[in-house]
Amino acid sequence: MHAVGHHLRTYAHHNAVAERDAFARSAFNRYYYGCFLLVRSTLIEINVPPNNIKHGKIKEILEGKIAKKLESAKRQAQKNEDGTLVNKIDGGLRAIEPLQRLIEEARQVREVADYKPEIEVSFNSPDGFSLNGLDINSAHRWEETVRTLLASLKSAWRDADD
Amino acid sequence: MTDLSFIEQLLKAKKIRLAGPLIQDHVETDRFVAFIFASSNDDKKKGPSQLTLSAISAAAERQGIQLGFVLIDKKSEEFDGSIKTLLFTKFQNIVRNSFTVVNYKRASVWVEPKKRIDPEKMEEIRKFLREFFTLLDIDDVSVFFTHDEDIPTPTVILRSLRIIAPCSAASLSRSLEEKRYKVPNEVWMAHALDRLRKAGSVVRKANGQFFLSLEGLRRLGTEKSRASPDIKRALALGKKDS
Numbered sequence: 001m002h003a004v005g006h007h008l009r010t011y012a013h014h015n016a017v018a019e020r021d022a023f024a025r026s027a028f029n030r031y032y033y034g035c036f037l038l039v040r041s042t043l044i045e046i047n048v049p050p051n052n053i054k055h056g057k058i059k060e061i062l063e064g065k066i067a068k069k070l071e072s073a074k075r076q077a078q079k080n081e082d083g084t085l086v087n088k089i090d091g092g093l094r095a096i097e098p099l100q101r102l103i104e105e106a107r108q109v110r111e112v113a114d115y116k117p118e119i120e121v122s123f124n125s126p127d128g129f130s131l132n133g134l135d136i137n138s139a140h141r142w143e144e145t146v147r148t149l150l151a152s153l154k155s156a157w158r159d160a161d162d
Numbered sequence: 163m164t165d166l167s168f169i170e171q172l173l174k175a176k177k178i179r180l181a182g183p184l185i186q187d188h189v190e191t192d193r194f195v196a197f198i199f200a201s202s203n204d205d206k207k208k209g210p211s212q213l214t215l216s217a218i219s220a221a222a223e224r225q226g227i228q229l230g231f232v233l234i235d236k237k238s239e240e241f242d243g244s245i246k247t248l249l250f251t252k253f254q255n256i257v258r259n260s261f262t263v264v265n266y267k268r269a270s271v272w273v274e275p276k277k278r279i280d281p282e283k284m285e286e287i288r289k290f291l292r293e294f295f296t297l298l299d300i301d302d303v304s305v306f307f308t309h310d311e312d313i314p315t316p317t318v319i320l321r322s323l324r325i326i327a328p329c330s331a332a333s334l335s336r337s338l339e340e341k342r343y344k345v346p347n348e349v350w351m352a353h354a355l356d357r358l359r360k361a362g363s364v365v366r367k368a369n370g371q372f373f374l375s376l377e378g379l380r381r382l383g384t385e386k387s388r389a390s391p392d393i394k395r396a397l398a399l400g401k402k403d404s
Contacts, residue, residue, distance in 0.1 A: 138239060
C-alpha cells in the first residue's frame, strides 16, 4: 500500500494535471491504509481477534489489554531487578502513545481525502502538495515510523507474553 | 450559534491557528476534527499544550460536541529528521531507522538496527544520544532498540524454565530459541543459570537439571487467566508425558 501511495503521489505531482487532485487525495488514502494494515497484522500476531480491529478502535485496543499486560510484565521485571527487560517493555509501552496518535491522525486525513472533496489539495510547494495543511511528505513518513514503533511493541509483547 | 462557529470561537480565544477548514464527521455530525499547527507564528512561543487542547475539547463536549485534533507539527518532524541524520551519519552500517519523541524535558528514541548489535555498541549509541540531548538541556533520555532476535533476560529465562522444568541447560536453550531468542552458546546459558541459582531463584539437581525455587516462583508471580503460566506448565507436562 505504501508503494501504491508513493506511486500516486509521484503521478499526481508530475503528470496528472487534469485529475491531479484525485490522484493526490488517493495517495493520502493509500498511505493511511499502508499503516493501518501494518498495525492490524501486528495486533493479529499478538492475538487480538481480527474482528475487533476496526478503524477508529486502535487507541482503545492499544491502551486497553495490551498496555495492561505490558504494565504487569514491567512490574514483574522490576521485582526481578531485570533492567534490560524493564527497558524493553518500557520501549513498547512508550510506543503506544505516538503510535495511536499517528494512526488516528492519519485516519482523519484519510477521511478528509475520501469524504471532503470540497477541501482541495493544495499544490503550493515545489516538492509536493498538502491536504488541509498536512504535507504529503509527512504522510510518506508515517509508514517507517509505524514500523519502528510496532517493532518495539512486538518485541516487548513477546517478552511479556512468553 | 452553529457548532462550527462555536468551535472556531473556542480556538480563536486560545489563539490556536487552524491549518485548514474544520472537519465535520460525515456520519456522526456532532463530531469535529480541527487540523491545527502545533507551533505559533512566532517561533519563540510554544504551541498549544495538551492541557489547553483537553480544556477546549471539554468545553466543546459541554455543548454536546466531540472535538478532536490533528497536529501539524513541522518542528517535531524536523527534529526527528535531524536525529535520524545524526545516527545515519555516525552509525551508518548499524542504524536502519529511528524515531524520536520529545515531551518537555523527556526524550524517547527508538532505534531500529540493520542487524543484531552487541551491548557495547548499544551503549555507544545511548551515550551518543544522551550527550546530544544534554546540549539541548534534556537529561531524561530513553533509548530503545528494536530487535527481532533478543538475548533472553533473567526474567525470560525464569519464565521459560517454569514451563518446562525440570530440564537441562541445553533443553532450556532450545526452548528459548523456539521463541526466537538468541542464546549465544551453552557456556553463556550455564553462566546465566548459575547467576540465577546464586540469587536463589533456581535450583540445580544432582543430575544437572534445573527447576525454579519457591523464591523464583514467588518472584514471577502468576495470573488467573487462560494465559496463566500454570496452565501453560500443565499443558507442557502433558506434552512431555505423551
